[in-house]
Structure formats: structure tokens, C-alpha cells
Amino acid sequence: MEISARNALKGSVKAMVPGVVNTEVTVEVAPGVEITAVITKASAEKLGLMEGKAVYAVIKSSDVMIATD
Amino acid sequence: MEISARNALKGSVKAMVPGVVNTEVTVEVAPGVEITAVITKASAEKLGLMEGKAVYAVIKSSDVMIATD
Amino acid sequence: MEISARNALKGSVKAMVPGVVNTEVTVEVAPGVEITAVITKASAEKLGLMEGKAVYAVIKSSDVMIATD
Amino acid sequence: MEISARNALKGSVKAMVPGVVNTEVTVEVAPGVEITAVITKASAEKLGLMEGKAVYAVIKSSDVMIATD
Amino acid sequence: MEISARNALKGSVKAMVPGVVNTEVTVEVAPGVEITAVITKASAEKLGLMEGKAVYAVIKSSDVMIATD
Amino acid sequence: MEISARNALKGSVKAMVPGVVNTEVTVEVAPGVEITAVITKASAEKLGLMEGKAVYAVIKSSDVMIATD
Numbered sequence: 001m002e003i004s005a006r007n008a009l010k011g012s013v014k015a016m017v018p019g020v021v022n023t024e025v026t027v028e029v030a031p032g033v034e035i036t037a038v039i040t041k042a043s044a045e046k047l048g049l050m051e052g053k054a055v056y057a058v059i060k061s062s063d064v065m066i067a068t069d
Numbered sequence: 070m071e072i073s074a075r076n077a078l079k080g081s082v083k084a085m086v087p088g089v090v091n092t093e094v095t096v097e098v099a100p101g102v103e104i105t106a107v108i109t110k111a112s113a114e115k116l117g118l119m120e121g122k123a124v125y126a127v128i129k130s131s132d133v134m135i136a137t138d
Numbered sequence: 139m140e141i142s143a144r145n146a147l148k149g150s151v152k153a154m155v156p157g158v159v160n161t162e163v164t165v166e167v168a169p170g171v172e173i174t175a176v177i178t179k180a181s182a183e184k185l186g187l188m189e190g191k192a193v194y195a196v197i198k199s200s201d202v203m204i205a206t207d
Numbered sequence: 208m209e210i211s212a213r214n215a216l217k218g219s220v221k222a223m224v225p226g227v228v229n230t231e232v233t234v235e236v237a238p239g240v241e242i243t244a245v246i247t248k249a250s251a252e253k254l255g256l257m258e259g260k261a262v263y264a265v266i267k268s269s270d271v272m273i274a275t276d
Numbered sequence: 277m278e279i280s281a282r283n284a285l286k287g288s289v290k291a292m293v294p295g296v297v298n299t300e301v302t303v304e305v306a307p308g309v310e311i312t313a314v315i316t317k318a319s320a321e322k323l324g325l326m327e328g329k330a331v332y333a334v335i336k337s338s339d340v341m342i343a344t345d
Numbered sequence: 346m347e348i349s350a351r352n353a354l355k356g357s358v359k360a361m362v363p364g365v366v367n368t369e370v371t372v373e374v375a376p377g378v379e380i381t382a383v384i385t386k387a388s389a390e391k392l393g394l395m396e397g398k399a400v401y402a403v404i405k406s407s408d409v410m411i412a413t414d
Contacts, residue, residue: 021366056135060132115347125346204244
């Protein structure tokens with residue numbers, strides 16, 4: 001499947017925090033660069049996510065903001 | 070200002086594509102790792118964005134999806 | 139690629155309205171049931187979208203609201 | 208109330224998974240076509256959601272992505 | 277129509293900036309308190325938006341971030 | 346930090362509902378005008394949120410919808 005989301009950053013799962021409905025997943029996309037996702041627990045299970053697994057962090061460009069110091 | 074968005078990735082502006090209402094901004098957050106944002110043109114101007122400028126790509130964790138091959 | 143977004147509705151492109159930065163894409167997912175997406179023009183071109191093409195409308199469950207009459 | 212969200216798909220509640228803060232709601236919008244929403248538990252209660260109830264799945268067009276096989 | 281989005285702030289349209297696909301709409305929800313929306317031009321036309329019109333700014337709670345100084 | 350999100354409404358925390366992964370935070374941005382956010386519990390703790398604290402409700406303009414009666 002190829003998707004219109006402009007951003008698909010390759011990385012691996014660093015940490016997972018499961019809740020009742022949602023699970024928090026942290027992905028390392030470059031040394032020291034991490035992206036945290038909150039996805040449904042059902043999705044985390046469907047994808048077989050676990051620490052170390054190779055994944056992509058996928059983000060629609062309209063969901064990215066820019067900040068300056 | 071400190072923000073609840075879990076993800077604030079440091080980088081620099083690589084490219085900008087201005088439209089009428091929106092502007093597309095690409096940020097390099099690590100060598101070869103880029104994130105594209107679509108923000109309003111008014112915001113891009115308010116922040117004084119231009120190629121090379123040091124910025125953060127800010128993303129709420131509920132807007133990040135996880136994909137596997 | 140398999141993605142954590144809970145919703146991937148199969149359909150075909152019914153209409154496209156291109157802008158400068160964004161393109162509006164309408165997908166028919168069942169007879170008389172349509173979903174409209176606004177994606178970047180670059181994504182629409184990368185995916186080779188055109189009327190009639192078989193596609194999926196993909197939506198993260200945290201982006202869906204429920205309404206009642 | 209009429210809303211700017213381009214997508215309001217008529218259907219009925221198929222399943223609900225309540226959490227502490229959020230509730231997952233699955234809506235059937237056509238035979239075999241389902242959309243899953245994660246909304247706050249407070250909203251689910253305010254709307255009186257239950258299995259079988261007639262509802263709309265409402266989605267802003269900027270939150271819809273397009274994917275191809 | 278009653279909607280699961282937790283936030284529906286009553287106000288009036290202060291300004292509109294039309295683009296090709298999208299229109300930027302600024303709503304005053306209290307004296308001096310404004311919220312800016314970017315919606316599709318088609319939605320702005322369907323709702324008959326114009327300066328001064330009474331409207332609601334509707335926001336899903338998962339799309340709101342919190343910041344501190 | 347200055348951010349591209351068009352909307353940063355000043356207010357104070359009125360109520361908090363903690364879950365396992367997420368926390369619901371209600372902010373009063375004008376007398377009688379409230380905005381509810383769902384953010385990760387980790388973010389709520391990092392920002393030191395508590396009732397009465399001065400905060401901003403930050404919203405990207407592409408996440409705001411317009412509704413009419």
C-alpha cells in the first residue's frame with residue numbers, strides 16, 4: 001500500500017505504554033531522534049508491535065506544525 | 070512557550086512551496102530524514118520562514134500513525 | 139505497507155479539484171457513499187490519482203467524530 | 208447544526224469499547240463498510256450512544272488520506 | 277445534528293481569505309478572542325459564510341494542545 | 346518557542362480527568378467559554394498542569410471546523 005501521507009519515517013520501536021483503548025508507541029527514526037504516536041491498542045496488536053520492531057512513523061503534512069525559538 | 074505536543078523535532082528548512090492560503094514547508098530533522106508540513110501562508114510569514122532557518126517540526130502524538138512493511 | 143489507521147475504505151476516485159498546494163479528491167466507497175479528502179498536490183501526483191482509479195480512503199480513528207440527528 | 212466537515216456518513220453503531228478517557232465506536236456506513244472512531248467517553252455518554260443507534264461518522268476532509276495498492 | 281466534538285464555540289465570522297481549494301475563516305468567540313479555521317472553499321460556500329454571520333468554531337478535543345509560558 | 350498553529354488562546358485550567366495514557370484538560374479562555382483538550386498523561390505531567398494554572402489552548406487552523414445553526 002502506498003499512501004498520500006507525505007511523511008513516512010523509517011525507524012524502530014523504542015518503547016510502548018499500553019492503556020485501555022490506546023497505546024503510546026515511541027519510534028526512533030534517527031540516532032537520538034524519536035517520534036511518539038498514540039494509536040488504538042487494537043492497531044498495535046494487529047501490527048504485532050513490540051520493542052525493536054522495524055516500523056514507519058506516518059504523518060499527514062497537514063498535521064505538522066513549525067515552531068521557532 | 071512549552072507545548073503538550075510530544076514531538077518537537079529540531080531541524081532546518083529545506084524547501085518551501087507557497088500557495089494562496091497554505092505553504093508547504095520541508096524540514097530536515099537528521100541527515101536524509103525530512104518532514105513536510107502544510108501550514109497557513111500567514112503563519113509562514115509570521116515566523117519568518119526561509120530555506121536554511123533553524124526550526125522545529127511539532128506533531129501531536131495522536132496525529133502519528135505506525136506502519137509496517 | 140500495513141498501517142495503524144483503523145479505517146481503510148476501498149473505493150474509486152469520483153472527482154478531483156486541484157489547487158496550488160492541495161488537491162481535493164472524492165472517493166466513492168459504496169454506491170452513493172462518498173468520502174472527500176484534501177491531500178497535497180505532490181501526493182496526488184506521486185500516487186498517479188485520476189478519476190476511476192481504485193484507491194483506499196484512510197482515516198485515523200481519532201479523527202472521526204460521531205453525530206446524531 | 209450544519210458543519211463544514213465535508214464527510215458525514217450515515218450509519219449505525221456496531222460496537223463500542225469504553226476506556227477511562229476515551230471510547231472506541233464502530234459505525235457501519237454501508238453493508239460491510241465500517242468506520243471506527245475514538246471519541247471521549249463524555250461525548251459518547253452525552254450523545255447516548257449504544258449499539259444499533261443511528262449516527263453519522265463525521266470526518267474533516269483534511270484528515271482523510273488516499274492510499275493505493 | 278449533535279456532534280461528539282467536545283468544543284463548539286459560538287461566535288461570528290470576522291474575516292475570510294479564499295484560496296483555490298481552501299478558505300481561511302476567522303471567528304470571534306469572545307471580545308478579543310479569535311479562532312482561525314481553514315476549511316474547504318466548497319464548505320464555506322455550502323454554509324453561506326460571510327463576515328458577521330453567527331457560527332460555531334467546532335474542535336475535536338484530541339486536536340487541542342496545551343502550552344505554558 | 347513560537348509556533349505556526351494560528352490559534353493560541355490564553356486561559357486557565359478548569360478541570361482535569363486523568364486516564365491511563367491520556368488526560369482530559371478543560372481550559373477557560375474567556376468567562377463561560379471553555380475548550381477541552383485530550384493530551385497524553387506524560388505531557389500533562391511534564392507541563393505541571395493543575396487546576397488554576399495559566400495555560401494556552403493551541404489549535405492548528407486545519408483542525409477547526411465551522412458550523413451553523
